[in-house]
Amino acid sequence: MTTINLPDADVPELSGTVNLADLEALGRARLDRNALEYYASGANDEVTLRANREGFRAIRLRPRVLVDVSNVDVRTEVLGLPLACPVGIAPSAFHGLAHETAERGTARAAASAGSLMTLSTFSNTPIEDVARDAVGRLWFQLYPYTDREASADLVRRAEAAGARALVVTVDAPFVGRREPNERHRFALPPHLGVPNAGSREHLARMESESGSQLVNYFQGLVDKAFTWADLAWLRSVTTLPIVLKGILTAEDALLAAEHGAHVWVSNHGGRQLDTAVSSIEALPEVVEAVEGRVEVYLDGGVTRGTDVLKAVALGARAVFLGRAALWGLAAGGEAGVRRTLDLLQDELRLALALCGKQNIGQVGRDLVRL
Ligand SMILES: Cc1cc2nc3c(=O)[nH]c(=O)nc-3n(C[C@H](O)[C@H](O)[C@H](O)COP(=O)(O)O)c2cc1C
Numbered sequence: 001m002t003t004i005n006l007p008d009a010d011v012p013e014l015s016g017t018v019n020l021a022d023l024e025a026l027g028r029a030r031l032d033r034n035a036l037e038y039y040a041s042g043a044n045d046e047v048t049l050r051a052n053r054e055g056f057r058a059i060r061l062r063p064r065v066l067v068d069v070s071n072v073d074v075r076t077e078v079l080g081l082p083l084a085c086p087v088g089i090a091p092s093a094f095h096g097l098a099h100e101t102a103e104r105g106t107a108r109a110a111a112s113a114g115s116l117m118t119l120s121t122f123s124n125t126p127i128e129d130v131a132r133d134a135v136g137r138l139w140f141q142l143y144p145y146t147d148r149e150a151s152a153d154l155v156r157r158a159e160a161a162g163a164r165a166l167v168v169t170v171d172a173p174f175v176g177r178r179e180p181n182e183r184h185r186f187a188l189p190p191h192l193g194v195p196n197a198g199s200r201e202h203l204a205r206m207e208s209e210s211g212s213q214l215v216n217y218f219q220g221l222v223d224k225a226f227t228w229a230d231l232a233w234l235r236s237v238t239t240l241p242i243v244l245k246g247i248l249t250a251e252d253a254l255l256a257a258e259h260g261a262h263v264w265v266s267n268h269g270g271r272q273l274d275t276a277v278s279s280i281e282a283l284p285e286v287v288e289a290v291e292g293r294v295e296v297y298l299d300g301g302v303t304r305g306t307d308v309l310k311a312v313a314l315g316a317r318a319v320f321l322g323r324a325a326l327w328g329l330a331a332g333g334e335a336g337v338r339r340t341l342d343l344l345q346d347e348l349r350l351a352l353a354l355c356g357k358q359n360i361g362q363v364g365r366d367l368v369r370l
């Protein structure tokens, strides 16, 4: 059991931040090159990384006026869990690179903000410790291992610890080529463990002289032959709802719905297949394909309240923050992530009011012009 004493937040710079770009600048400035390049990079030419942001900007809003917006309500629900607003935290590996509190800082911020944290398989903190801090506001992300029993064990532990859904990442049978990590030999610093991937010594044995060591850690563990047929095996080990993360087409969304899985539209923050379609561009065909049978979520490039609004207008039940949460964590631990969530929620509330909507339920397709 880890015994990090989580310090009460006292990060004076945070109060000067007015948007997520400010938090990003603050967070970036606190990271060394190894961590910064790992968090920031996308695959190859980073076309998809940029497209995620540009995709939101290209969509224009169609506001309505003369509506009573004196009381705007941004609450929603995902899989029956009430959220303060439709924003959760996407799974990302190695929060210990950002802050000493690692995943626990993120979990505490998600819990206190009424949000939801998705915990990566590749966390630096054991599931049970994170679950305690997340107080029920937790999903668990699974990279299915070639060792099925090890995967089943992780799933059972997550379920026992109180995770409310299992998020299976389906866009990463191999790690995308993030060139800065190749060039500068990204590796985990020796003081950080990855409890779900074996001992630190075990990981160290996988390392090589050059290139991204993430590739080595990952390739030794993850099942590249996992297919739709294997979802039945997953069903046999858990009663949790299953969410498939990394869907970008109507064809796969339909298959997911037929398998009873919820759909998380994502291109992994542009870190896997470069030049893949942006998330917000992929969303409409996915929403159309599933015809309301399952819930649809989205991540990739969300940094503004209007981004959240556009995703909801196009049928997403909630959006998730990848890098934005990491920048917040680097900027100020729990308080930094909390600031990230609070600023985004405030922006969303204002945007909703300026669009002439009183609540999330009123946001529909008519709010956007593609
Ligand atoms: C540093 C980093 C680590 C990530 N690790 C994981 C992971 O362990 N599992 C996973 O499913 N997705 C992982 N992702 C992808 C995120 O869940 C998410 O899809 C992506 O970051 C969303 O884009 P955004 O960063 O623009 O918000 C990672 C992303 C980043 C930036």
Ligand SMILES: CCCCC(=O)C(=O)O
Residues within 6 Å of the ligand: 093, 122, 172, 174, 175, 176, 214, 218, 268, 271
């Ligand atoms: C695919 C490699 C595992 C961590 C991860 O998902 C990421 O760095 O994006």
